[in-house]
Amino acid sequence: MIRILLGIAIGDALGYPAQFEPRSERKKRPVIGMGKYLDEYGQVRSWGEGLNGLWSDDTSLTLCLAESLLNGFNLKDQAEKFVAWLDQGYLSARDRAFDVGMQTTESLAKVRAILKNGRYDELEDLASDIDEQSNGNGSLMRILPLLVYIKGKNTKGQFDLIRKADALTHPHIRSALCCFLYLKMAEYIINDTDKYTAFQSARKDTLRLMEQLHCADAEYKALNRLLSFDLAKLPEDEIDSGGYVVSSLEASIWCLLNTDSFRDAVLKAVNLGDDTDTTGAITGGLAALFYGVESIPPDWITQLKKPELFEDLISKYENYSALGPG
Template sequence: MTLNERAIGGLLALACGDALANGVEFSPRGSADIKDMNSTRRYLPVGQWSDDTGLALCLGESLVAKNGFDAADQMCRYEGFYDRQEGWPSELALAPGNTLGAALKKFKHTDEPFAGSTHPLAAGNGGLMRLLPAVLAAHPDLELIRLWARESTRTTHGAEECLEASELLAMIIHYLLRGEPRNQAVEAGKDEAWKSKKITTLARGDYLQKADALIKAKSYVVDTLEAALWCFATTDSLEAALLAAANLGDDCDTVAAITGQLAGCHYGLNAIPANWLNVLVDKDRIEQLAQRLIYLTPDTNANPKG
């Protein structure tokens, strides 16, 4: 499998996971049975992703347009997505979550792009859901991948657990893009000295010993990452991983989007069911962006604040 197939698979699977699950977001676990893109209880058209994918595309398109990391440009694009529906192919406007919304408000008033709250109670999952483009753009430079994972999160989510969760996810994706076996990739961060004991537990893979009833698809960044890693590591196909995530209830569209990043980079483009891709909104836009990101030779000397 080629690197290109893994990169495209990752970004498309992110969008597919989002599109599968966004209709039942914040529903109780067990209240829905998602089997395909046509499952009921939708508020968006079939195949339409939500802001999980939308912000990933904003980040990716900024990285391409600026030939590297420009935090201010990223924040301008996030603001445009919500305020003016830029890059959003639906008539239904979306609203940001509390932490993200507060960061965008701060950016509007101060022009400070690293506007994410550093409070531990603001440790939401918004950095994880959009992470993959930063990894693709920096690949194969692991040091740059880890830096951009943290910085792309810090714009809107500055809590240390958010930064470390994104860094851990980025390391795992890096190994998947290299074609490393799944069991080795998910252990990518086990020997790192993480500040957060909970991130240390995730890096060790303790979630593998948990019963599925203990896996929580909550918006708390540690719960979200644990759920996505569990869905990826305990299933045997991309389809099974994304459906497991979509049926967790609660913040399942974000968990499914993150699971898609992992599963897509592991199983590749050809593992995504054709009937999912046939209805996925903006499929060509997503595929072309993944290709441009993986072949990007970024200018790492540019001002990261823009």
């Protein structure tokens, strides 16, 4: 879990100051380290103390899920922690929720009402394929801690849990399928599979799952490049780094496959521009699993805001691992 939490947080924090700036801006002023970028004249500049090491909703919701899973898979507990983050700044770097996506806000309003009225069983039935426009990257960015709970389970059992966790904020099946592919790739990586084979194996598992689920043609079309293309060989100008869940997953895997270190993977991710913190976070989680926590520059870790939150949760997981699963 330490690799997951730190990898995601580092990628998030590297990208957050440059969020939503276009790729052309990153070409002129590339991010080169935690809180640092080069200006147009090649001079090293700082984003400023307030932004240095600041992580956003990507990491907060990841921490919420990771903390919840210490007590098993409990949708009510996950939902309560997500709502506490949104309403009270629980596990936030700023003691309040910020950088909140529209889809997440709308979904958690529904979840809040369910919790308030005690209709907890409804949390199991939030998945819906009606709104295809709800496929932002807000569940993909936080889903990786679920790996410790689903690893080793059969494919159907894994997907059932993934879809329930995903649907708390992003109910469409496309988002769940992207989370499944991402988690399967991570599972292969932690089983010492090289990153290229891990991707190929994960995409095969996803395709088999889609056939079992009798997915609509629209889902095969949407995931076509993830399932069929040699993603690593696509030129950068064909990689979209916006907030669409499929694009985010493509961009993150592309960055991992086209680099040879944690540092290079996350810097490539944030320098794609646009949704830099989330692309960085998704890439960072996989890269940390593949290269190991020792590959993360120590000075990047020490600059993270609120280090005590990471230390506390990592300590809990160390005890959890010693006593049982994960």
